[in-house]
Amino acid sequence: MSETRWLSACEQEVWRAFISAADALSEQLARQLQRDSGMPYTYYEILVALSEAPDRTLRMSDLAGARGSSRSRLSHAVARLEEVGWVRRRTCPTDKRGSFAMLTDKGYAALEAAAPGHVTEVREKLFDVLTPEQVEHDQ
Amino acid sequence: MSETRWLSACEQEVWRAFISAADALSEQLARQLQRDSGMPYTYYEILVALSEAPDRTLRMSDLAGARGSSRSRLSHAVARLEEVGWVRRRTCPTDKRGSFAMLTDKGYAALEAAAPGHVTEVREKLFDVLTPEQVEHDQ
DNA sequence: CCTACTTGATTGAGAGTTCAACTAGTACAC
DNA sequence: GTGTACTAGTTGAACTCTCAATCAAGTAGG
Numbered sequence: 001m002s003e004t005r006w007l008s009a010c011e012q013e014v015w016r017a018f019i020s021a022a023d024a025l026s027e028q029l030a031r032q033l034q035r036d037s038g039m040p041y042t043y044y045e046i047l048v049a050l051s052e053a054p055d056r057t058l059r060m061s062d063l064a065g066a067r068g069s070s071r072s073r074l075s076h077a078v079a080r081l082e083e084v085g086w087v088r089r090r091t092c093p094t095d096k097r098g099s100f101a102m103l104t105d106k107g108y109a110a111l112e113a114a115a116p117g118h119v120t121e122v123r124e125k126l127f128d129v130l131t132p133e134q135v136e137h138d139q
Numbered sequence: 140m141s142e143t144r145w146l147s148a149c150e151q152e153v154w155r156a157f158i159s160a161a162d163a164l165s166e167q168l169a170r171q172l173q174r175d176s177g178m179p180y181t182y183y184e185i186l187v188a189l190s191e192a193p194d195r196t197l198r199m200s201d202l203a204g205a206r207g208s209s210r211s212r213l214s215h216a217v218a219r220l221e222e223v224g225w226v227r228r229r230t231c232p233t234d235k236r237g238s239f240a241m242l243t244d245k246g247y248a249a250l251e252a253a254a255p256g257h258v259t260e261v262r263e264k265l266f267d268v269l270t271p272e273q274v275e276h277d278q
Numbered sequence: 279c280c281t282a283c284t285t286g287a288t289t290g291a292g293a294g295t296t297c298a299a300c301t302a303g304t305a306c307a308c
Numbered sequence: 309g310t311g312t313a314c315t316a317g318t319t320g321a322a323c324t325c326t327c328a329a330t331c332a333a334g335t336a337g338g
Contacts, residue, residue: 074287214318
């Protein structure tokens with residue numbers, strides 16, 4: 001146990017500004033999605049990942065791995081998404097423990113409907129408040 | 140309804156990198172606090188805000204306003220914090236609708252115990268991976 | 279073969295958040 | 309003063325997330 005390296009006043013300021021800005025941003029985006037499209041941000045991410053996969057299908061573990069999500073979280077989420085008919089599960093024929101999640105047409109439609117509002121929000125809340133130099137710098 | 144201004148491939152990359160980094164960071168910090176001190180990050184923020192207030196006391200609405208928290212969330216949170224004895228409520232004598240939240244000695248002790256681990260995590264996961272120039276730039 | 283270990287995924291309980299009521303007290307106008 | 313609107317805060321239900329436990333299926337080692 002070494003001594004704690006406390007933050008200087010300046011570091012604390014940077015830190016608090018950063019975390020509160022980041023939190024505020026992701027909260028606003030989550031709220032917009034929930035309000036306008038009835039889905040949490042994490043579900044949107046799942047739909048996006050599936051929509052970009054071949055056959056709109058991914059193994060559960062790959063889907064969990066892609067986002068930093070736990071298996072358990074994903075399992076609950078996909079269960080919910082299956083309830084609303086946006087995703088369907090299939091068991092893997094070669095490894096019977098495994099499970100595929102597949103985006104349904106209905107799910108794809110839901111994603112298509114949600115995307116414009118979300119992208120617009122990302123623009124307004126992130127890119128429109130950054131200068132092009134800042135974007136370049138972040139890259 | 141105007142046309143959606145979609146993100147360019149480059150913008151999308153910046154955006155995804157940003158959001159996943161920010162999420163990963165705040166998740167790690169939240170996990171560390173929960174694991175080592177048994178409190179969620181939002182509760183830690185409440186304790187910090189109270190600890191910095193005169194008499195370690197704040198009106199509920201001020202406490203909610205300081206962080207971007209909803210009244211409801213704060214109400215539930217303070218109820219929980221009262222259960223574990225870290226915070227006590229007092230009604231406001233001049234406005235009987237109002238309510239004060241006050242950090243108890245036990246709550247202050249819990250905060251003191253949690254702080255070193257949290258600050259160390261902030262250092263390791265944020266400042267140690269940034270160059271001083273980057274910190275300066277962010278400021 | 280058969281036990282032991284690992285892996286893919288699910289389940290359930292407990293906790294925090296949100297949204298929409300709802301209570302109670304204050305302010306302001308007529 | 310009395311009705312109306314607003315403000316402070318709480319409550320309950322629905323939902324998501326986490327953690328630990330569990331199950332089922334594959335993989336080794338003897």
